[in-house]
Amino acid sequence: MAEDEDGVRLTPEQKKSRRQRSIAIAAILVGLVVLFYLVTLVRLGGNVAERAI
Amino acid sequence: MSDVTIDLSAGRRPQVSTAGAGDYFALLKPRVMSLVIFTALVGMVLAPGGVHPLIGFVGLLAIAVGAGASGALNMWYDADIDRVMARTSGRPIPAGRVAPAEALQFGLVLSVMSVGVLGVAVNWLAAALLAFTIFFYVAVYTMWLKRWTPQNIVIGGAAGAFPPVIGWAAVTGTISVESLALFAIIFFWTPPHFWALALLKADDYARAGVPMLPVVAGDGATRRHIVAYTALMLPVGALPFALGFASAGYLVISLAMGGWFLYRAVEVLRAPAGPEGRAASVKLFLYSIVYLFGLFAVLLADHVVALLTGAGA
Numbered sequence: 001m002a003e004d005e006d007g008v009r010l011t012p013e014q015k016k017s018r019r020q021r022s023i024a025i026a027a028i029l030v031g032l033v034v035l036f037y038l039v040t041l042v043r044l045g046g047n048v049a050e051r052a053i
Numbered sequence: 054m055s056d057v058t059i060d061l062s063a064g065r066r067p068q069v070s071t072a073g074a075g076d077y078f079a080l081l082k083p084r085v086m087s088l089v090i091f092t093a094l095v096g097m098v099l100a101p102g103g104v105h106p107l108i109g110f111v112g113l114l115a116i117a118v119g120a121g122a123s124g125a126l127n128m129w130y131d132a133d134i135d136r137v138m139a140r141t142s143g144r145p146i147p148a149g150r151v152a153p154a155e156a157l158q159f160g161l162v163l164s165v166m167s168v169g170v171l172g173v174a175v176n177w178l179a180a181a182l183l184a185f186t187i188f189f190y191v192a193v194y195t196m197w198l199k200r201w202t203p204q205n206i207v208i209g210g211a212a213g214a215f216p217p218v219i220g221w222a223a224v225t226g227t228i229s230v231e232s233l234a235l236f237a238i239i240f241f242w243t244p245p246h247f248w249a250l251a252l253l254k255a256d257d258y259a260r261a262g263v264p265m266l267p268v269v270a271g272d273g274a275t276r277r278h279i280v281a282y283t284a285l286m287l288p289v290g291a292l293p294f295a296l297g298f299a300s301a302g303y304l305v306i307s308l309a310m311g312g313w314f315l316y317r318a319v320e321v322l323r324a325p326a327g328p329e330g331r332a333a334s335v336k337l338f339l340y341s342i343v344y345l346f347g348l349f350a351v352l353l354a355d356h357v358v359a360l361l362t363g364a365g366a
Contacts, residue, residue: 010069017071024074035111039174042107 070155076145080128080156081121081163088345089120089216095349096220096235099298099356104175104224112175112223116216119167119183123190123212125160129153130195134261140254160191171223179223186215200262203269206251210243211236217349234292241286242345245279245318249338252276252321253331272330276322279337283318287311290348303355307348314344 010018093116097109104112128135128146132153135141145151164187172180194209202208214236221232248266251258252275255267267275290307293299299307317337324333 008069014069014071017073018069020073021070021077024077035114038107039111042105043174 070152072145072151072155076150077159079145080125080151080159081118082124082127083121085124085213086117086121088213090117091346092235092239092349093117093216093220093223095353096217096232097224098353099231099235100221100224102224108175109223112171112179112220115167115171115175115180116183116219116223118163119171119187120216122160122163122167123187125156125163126187126191127195129156129160130191131199132156134200134263137261138254138257140257171219175223176226178226178228179219182215182219182222182228186212186219189215200264203264203266205264206247207244210240210247213243214239231293231296231298234289234296237289237292238286238348239345241282241289242341244282245286245314246338246341246345248275248279248282249321249334249341252334253338272326280315280318280322283311283315287315293352299352299355300359303351306351310344310347310351314340 090113093113097104097112128144131141132144132146135144136147141147146153146156164184168180168184168187171183190209190212194205194212198205198209217235217239218228218232221235222228251265251267252272255265255272258265259268266278270278287308290311291304294301294304294307314337317333317340321330321333321337324330
């Protein structure tokens, strides 16, 4: 890591690890979105179909 | 407008992490997590009634992540002693790959998320038990007992014994005597398991100032404690049969496996100090892992066989 008047400049290693973390977080978030969607379907499922109209 | 200067001189530079996803995964103590997942799964399968497979999966995932979160918080708090112990010096924080604050935030976020997801998707009793387990492992065991008393792992073992109770509660919404029997199996297994390891790593623990039994009371007292606790553990392994949720086949296998555990413990007691004593401790430690996985696997198989043959609930 180095600093100059432009601010902090990341080393290639820091950039690589940040990119790796970002991809991991994105993958986990997408996975959670899908999981919560499916859980919602399962939890609501029958209750929605059988509701009183 | 005020003049604000940020001191970027050496030692106060903004920290930019070089941690990879693998380092965060290591914070979750994946090997401990595998035991948590398996015992929680057995608790779920053995519980009467049923749960939708997806809800069961989410429940297991939340329990696993909650256990991992408590592992991360444990590593955050214990970074100072992990640094001086050979066994733990390669962990992400002492090795300098993850900053302590990152591990703390990671552990706290995962704790809240795992408890919340378990509560919303499964039920709030299971979530409350998971929250208590995380609290017990981090605050009671890690922050208090571990550095204070040689009984640390005896009492602290309760944290590792909760997963099957949580799994059971995830399906039934209750705590029952059967799930408490599963708790007792792990609770009584924990002391001989960890004392076998402590015999091997006593120098490490002494250097770190952790009052494990071999450090405080010596090898002889630890070996006697191992045999005594193993003798207590043996009948506890038979509780599922006594309570009527496992077959006579399970009883025979559990007694045979427990008997071998006791034989290994007596070998540790009888072995002379030095390489033979260390070899006996290594064998006991490795067998203890096989024992617990094996016993829960037999319980699982026994239950599945009972379901398939219509011999049990």
